Amino acid sequence: MKKIKIVVIGNGMVGYKFCEKLMSKAKADQFEVVVFGEEIRPAYDRVHLSAFFDGKTAEDLSMAGVDWYLNNGIKLHLGDPVQQIDRTKKTIHSYRGITESYDYIVLATGSAAFVPSIPGVEKDGVFVYRTIEDLEMIRAYAPKARKGAVIGGGLLGLEAAKAMLDLGITDTHVIEFAPRLMPRQIDEAGSKLLQGKLEALGLTILTNTNTLEIAGDKAITKMKFANDTSIDVDMLVISAGIKPRDEVAKLCGLEVGQRGGIVVNEQMQTNDPFVFAIGECALYKGMIYGLIAPGYEMAEVVAANLTGGKKEFLGFDMSTKLKLIGVDVASFGDPFVPANEARVIVYEDTNKGIYKRVNISKDGKELLGGILIGDAEQYNMLLQTCKNKIVLPANPEDLILGSRGGESDGGAGVTGLPDDAMICSCESISKxxxxxxxxxxxxxxxxxxxxxxxxTGCGGCVPMVKDLMVHTMKANGKLVRNVVCEHFAYSRQELYDLTKIxxxxxxxxxxxxxxxxxxxxxxxxxxxxIIASLWNDMILKKGNDTxxxxxxxxxxxxxxxxxxxxxxxxxxGEITPDKLIVLGQIAKQYNLYTKITGGQRIDLFGAHVGDLPAIWKLLVDAGFESGHAYGKALRTVKSCVGSTWCRFGLHDSVSFAIEIEERYRGLRSPHKLKSAVSGCIRECAEAQSKDFGIIATEKGWNLYVCGNGGSKPQHAHLIATDLDSATLIKYLDRFLMFYIKTADPLTRTATWLNKMEGGIDYLKNVVINDSLGIADELEKEMQLLVDAYKCEWKExxxxxxxxxxxxxxxxxxxxxxPTIKFxxxxxxxxxxxxx
Amino acid sequence: MSELKSTKVNWFYACEASDVPENGGVCVKHGDDQIALFNFTRRGEWYATQNMCPHRQQMAISRGMIGSQEDEPKVACPFHKKTFSLKSGACMSGDDYQLKTYPVKIEDGKIFIDVK
Structure with a gap:
């Protein structure tokens, strides 16, 4: 059978996605695919282009390497745009003189930056923000520039402004023609709040400002505005919107829109049924879809139809959530329903920089759309509620404020949800x-x-599922016991006591x-x-190993x-040069990847299981011991430089961190334990984000407990101040032992505290005031564990x-x-x- | 443990019974294949499955923890804790995966796996 020949014009994200989808649907040898791209690189992630300035390389951003095209039998011509399409002969001609015949053409030419015709745009120091080449030129020019400007206060313009800040141009103006920022996505109040946040970061925002002239000799030095003002600028990025790349289509007589864009139908066909257009070059029902998700959907439609499926593009929800210069911005549904057609609930906290708006149908039953700025945590749930027309609760303000009833935070969030609320969004499972x-x-x-x-997807909803289960069972009058699993009808705490007794x-x-x-x-x-926490036996002892x-x-x-x-x-985190050399030698000998960890130590990756004992023999001989990175145990006690070297240091934080780390090393617990010691209130060791943290004061040490970094950061609570070292260790013994005895499995100290009745006051009472009368016992138990410590790897x-x-x-x-490949x-x- | 009285069996000597930890597994090399072999001491049973976890194609099933779910013996892959029946090889954590299983027999303290 003769292969069907497809010429893809354009190798951006959507063009690539089309190839990928076609390959996954096509039978072997069904298609011959030839791709022409204008840029010299194969398709890359343009959405995250700004990451280029955070240290990502062009390679990191690549969607798929040249190999991918080769392996899939796709002929890829880069740096070679198609210049002409002959629709009668069904051939195309490229810039470099290649002629190819085709059965179908897929136009994925994307868009270009729209550059308004302002006198002086051709001057040096004026850039657009679209391709990796643009960014490379911007980066090369930036060291010469001190004052920057961006024309355009939309999504891309603000991205470009962030890039300017990242490049060290701290004096940067954002110039917007409209009266406010992001006029297409968010409302006036939202814009105002966003503007405040961006100004706090050092950007100057000029709205209602129309640029008349870009002045300067050869390079830009000044911008003149319609209101007779001007600013000094030595670098300008124009990001005033996009214009679809429809030149080739226009040239061969395909129908294009008045303001650009190749006109397509539901199958993404142009007026020539053998020519498709997808992505930002396509104009569907008068609209250009400038987001990636609808572009991918268009690619899916064409790939499906070419492989015998039936699919139509029926428009696309333009809801979006992103982080702009560290600020959450989201809009969904119809964000701008006028006040006379809807009930609008607005929540604004200028102190924290949060703005939320939801538009509710007049009968109060449906969510029509909304805007979230500064905190977009509820975006997914709101989007689901809006898209699925889920009936709203009696107090719809709860949607953005959370339930504020008498119940504790724990379960109230889940129980307050309507039955239709999407709990597992990977598998679309409702409450x-x-x-x-x-x-x-x-x-x-x-x-x-x-x-x-x-x-079963990402697993992120499992805690909610568990809460729902417990709530439903309780509501049905069932006794819910917090048991370990089907094999033990006890909680961890009960099991701990039983094992001990x-x-x-x-x-x-x-x-x-x-x-x-x-x-x-x-x-x-x-x-x-539990056994390890109780007796500190070697964990690989026969019977316990498995x-x-x-x-x-x-x-x-x-x-x-x-x-x-x-x-x-x-x-x-203290290490001698000799020990560093040993680590380097071992890594070289066993070809291990080395990386410095967040806990101030060195990870060696890529060891075969059979090499572990030999590697550890070398380490143990050089004086190292296990770091217990594999265990639910004490990990590291991080430290700052401390008073021995630091001119601000009050006490020797390094020595104290070592003392603490060596005291609790190998301590098995319900979850991992992290700690840090800072030598002064500058807190360079970040002790307040740890399970237990210690900060030096003029008079001694302050002790903080139950902090957490990770996915739900939580500041640690101060439970005692100005302690001497011995008292602090006594309190720590009690605190850690109490945690080990009472926490549920895999519960970090922060969560343990959050679930504890009486909270931090109760914990403080137990640890400091010995309200349960168990302090002596806790200290003795801890001392036993400390004395029984042995390095597992040495054994x-x-x-x-x-x-x-x-x-x-x-x-x-x-x-x-033999299957391990590097x-x-x-x-x-x-x-x-x-x- | 199952001893099939089929005519087409091919018993492959894997290792000594004492080579396999109690209530744990090891990986057996058979040509280019990798087989996970389990000594389920608590049930007095032996099981063998493919060593590759079908979820992320990792050679790791033999290093997984074994146990039971309502009396069905199972193993959990160490990577993402997907669980599989040791008897049927079916995935028990809701995915559409299947492990290949092999009959095992023990003779004079030696373990044989039917690799037909």
């Missing part, structure tokens, strides 16, 4: 679906997952005494961790591809029996897994990415 599943008997998260699929030392003993069945991947690590979580079992973190990372402890290095488990093949122990990146290796 009603989940509650129904619970009523039908799915009374564990696992069961809910398997019968509804909720939580029974002096149980292995997982099987605990399961036989207090559980049923054969255990699972949930209860095994929980019990293994109950450890996967990383604990190999005393290393499994990484993509199945290799492991090696993280020796570097207490307080493995000294034990041939333990080393036996570190091989990939049981029947060929010396052979490594490639190189910035002079180091990286694992070949998974699909």
């Amino acid at each position: 009603g679906d989940i509650c129904q599943a619970v009523m039908d008997g799915a009374e564990t998260v696992d069961k809910i997952k398997s019968c509804t699929k909720a939580g 029974g002096k149980l030392h292995s997982y099987d003993e605990v399961l036989t005494a207090h559980g049923k069945g054969d255990g699972c991947e949930v209860c095994k690590p929980v019990v293994a961790s 109950a450890q979580d996967s990383n604990d079992r190999y005393l290393a973190n499994i990484q993509k591809g199945g290799t492991y990372s090696v993280v020796p402890r570097i207490p307080g 493995v290095v000294d034990s041939p029996e333990l080393q036996k488990r570190f091989s990939h093949f049981v029947n060929v122990p010396t052979e490594k897994d 490639e190189s990146m910035r002079d180091q290796k990286k694992v070949v990415d998974w699909k």
